[in-house]
Amino acid sequence: MHDIALKIALIGVAGMAAQWLAWRLRLPAIVLLLAAGFIAGPATGFVNPAEDFGDIYRPLVSLAVAIILFEGGLTLNVKEIRETSTAVRRIVMIGGPLVWVLTALSAHYLGALSWPTAVVLGAILVVTGPTVISPLLRQARLDARPASLLKWEAIVNDPIGALLAVISFEIILVLIGQHQGGSLAYVVVAAFLFAVIGGYLAARLIQWAFMNGHVPEFLKAPLLLVAILLAYALTNLVLEEAGLLTVTVMGIVLGNTRIASLAEMQRFKETITVFLVSGIFILLTASLTPDDFRMLDLHAALFVASVLFVVRPLAIMVATAGSGATMAERILTSWIAPRGVVAVAVSGLFGAALADAGIADANRMVAFTFAVVVATIVLHGFTLGPLSALLKLKSTEKPGLLIVGGARWTIDLASKLKSLEVPVMIADPNWNHIAEARLADIPVFYGDILSEAAHHDIDPNQFSTLAAVTDNDAYNALVCTDFGPELGRAHVFQLGRGEEKPDRASLNFTLGGRPLTEEPLTFRDLRDRHWRGWTFQATKLTDTFDYDAYLASRPDEVVVLLWVKPSGTIVFASGATGTPSSGDRIVSFSPEKDRRGRQEDAAPDREAAADEDRTPG
Known part of the structure; x- marks a missing residue:
């Protein structure tokens, strides 16, 4: 018992370590998870899931897959699919069956598999794993349209591929005389x-219960988790693996409702999903045996090559013809189709079932599926970024600053950042506040930044940092609290955080973001200084004009707000762990006298500073 507990703990540690390394090294996380699973299983024999967990191994994997698919459905916003709905619909309705048929033919004639095994395998490989594509999309920074296309296909196709496998399996049982044909349909x-x-009604029931106060807040996330497992299990009583479709429908319906606590539940589910994906990939890879590797012969290699270079491209090109997708989007989609947890889990289930039904080569299904999974994860994981850049489908914008609040001084700050080629946008629900910004040709969002429209219209990949600088401290804290999980708590800043307030007026430390300035400045402080002629100035540091020299050349009242690194990264002084270095451009808020007097300074190093000061005009 203690050994099992240790193994579970080490699987969790390995999964989180792989995720952290992938984030740190900017590598596909799934590749590192596969490596961890191989080390834990085939390489060392430390973990043998079938023996360690016994009969509960497969049910646990199936329940975990159900939770993963629900979370994927929960993230799908119907508004996102408006521009790509035709392409997604054709990929699912035309491309899916084409992949099924072509993969089955390839498995039989190139992979030397029997027809029963080939047909079921073809259905399984219709899926493109959302557990793989989601982290790849986060790293690749694709444009919105191709990212939406790949994400929707992955989540919608997963339960459909599982259902096609079920139907194929049931048909095979009818053909070999183990089931009655009349009952199949x-x-x-x-x-x-x-x-x-059932999935739709379950989602509506949950929505009704949550919105009418029949479930307390602290029970909403746990109750939702139990509802997912129950819906999945009940549907599977009718037809094996049909529960995957139920939970996906539940997720999509709930994800497009107006439940106030939906954001908290999404974060809870995302946390669980990251943990489950990490653990399942390690377990499934660790379950491989030497016999599985011996099955990967020349036939398997030809089959994998055909799936990668013939089946998928041909099916997607046929399905998306005339769909409105650009040729670049069609090429990218025809190549990017990584398989993941669902494919491996379902292949293990039906491989064992076909073997029990007397199909001799059914045990080869898992090996062939894993070969496709590994090949697609590695090849697609490392080529998505370069290919999207080559096709000009990758967001080329450097991560910029989203400013919430359209005061005159924020407009001047945005103008200065724009002159430094830093992407910047001002958001404000007051049209008069953003009118001057529009005249200065600064991108704006007219509306409440917390609205659903803002989360849909503003591309989060374009901004790495947020500054909430309205005259309402509580609203600034609310904005930072809302965007903190998405951008990272270290990248959301607000006014009104540094000054001392009485206990009755102070905010809980768990709310809001970091203080915008090192010294406690309020909205009124910045506004008044701007009225007195203070301006935002940019100065580039050099090897001979370092940060100490910069500070020595400025009056004490100058406010060093941030600096921009050569890579475009924005570092706020209030949240910095170090000081700016050569090549960085410091943006400061300086009095008018400092701007006038600096040219009179005689320090020779000043000539090398390459001051970029400009009075906003």
């Missing part, structure tokens, strides 16, 4: 309707 249709209608 009834069971399949009933299960499909039960899955779709």
Whole structure:
């Protein structure tokens, strides 16, 4: 018992370590998880999931996959699919069946698999794993359209591929005389309707209970988790693996409701999903045996090559013809199709079931599936970024600053940052506040930054940092609290955080962001100084004019707000762990006399400073 507990703990440690290293080294996390699983299983024999967990291994994996698919559905916003709906619909309805048929033909004629095994394998490989594509999209920074296309296909196709595998398996059982043909159509249709209608009704019931106060806040996330597991298990009683469709429908419906606590539940589910994906990938890789590797012969290599270079490109190109997708988007989608947890889990289930039904080569299904999973994860994981850049589908914007609040001094700050080629946007619900920004050709968002429209219209990949600088300290804290999980707590800043307030007026330390300035300055302080002629100035540091020399050349009242590194990274002085270095451009808020007097200074190093001061005009 203690050994199992230790193994579970070490699997968790390995999963989180792989995720952290992937973030730190900017590598596909799934590649490192596969490596961790290989080391834990085939390489060392430390973990043998089938023996360690016994009969509960497969059910646990299936339940984890259900949670993962629900979380994927929860992240799908119907508004995102408006521009790509035709392409997604054709990929699912035309591309999916084409992949099924072509993969089955390839598995039989190139992979030397029997027809029953080839047909079921073809259905399984229709899926493109959301557990793989989501982290890849976060790292690749694709434009919104191709990212939406890949994300929707992955999440919608996963349960459909599992259902196609179920139908294939049931048909095979009818053909070999183990099931009655008359009951097959009834069971399949009933299960499909039960899955779709049941998932929709379950989601609406949860919505009604949550919105009408029948469930307390502290029970909403746990109750939702239990509802997912129950819906999945009940649907599977009608038809095996049809529960995947149920939970996906539940996720999509709930994700597009107006439940006030949905954001908190999404973060809770995302946390669980990261943990489950990490653990499952390690376990599934660790479950490989030497026999599985011996099955990977020349036939397997030809099959994998055909799936990568023939089946997927041909199916996608045919399905997306005339769909409105650009040729670049079609090329990218025809190549990027990494398989993940669902493919491996379902192949293990049906491989064992086909073997029990007397299909001799059914045990080769898991090896072939894993070969496709590994090949697609490695190749697609490392080529998504370069290919998207080559096709000009990658966001080329440097991470910029989103300013919430359209005061005159923020407009001048945005003008200065724009002159430094830093992407910047001002958001404000008051049209008069952003009118001057629009005249200065500064990108603006007219509306409340916390609105649903803002989360849909503003590309989060464009901004790495947020500054909430309205005259309402509580609203600034609310904005930072909302954007903190998305941008990172270290990258959201606000006014009104540094000054001392009485206990009754102070905010809890868990709310809001970091103080915008090192010294406690309020909105009124900055506004009044701006009225008195203070301006934002930019100065580039050099080897001979370092930060100490810069500070010595400025009056004490100058406010060093931030600096911009050569890479475009923005570092606020109030949150910095170090000091600016050569090549960095310091943006300061300086009095008018400092701007006039600096040219009169005689220090020779000043001539090398390459001051970029400019009075906003």
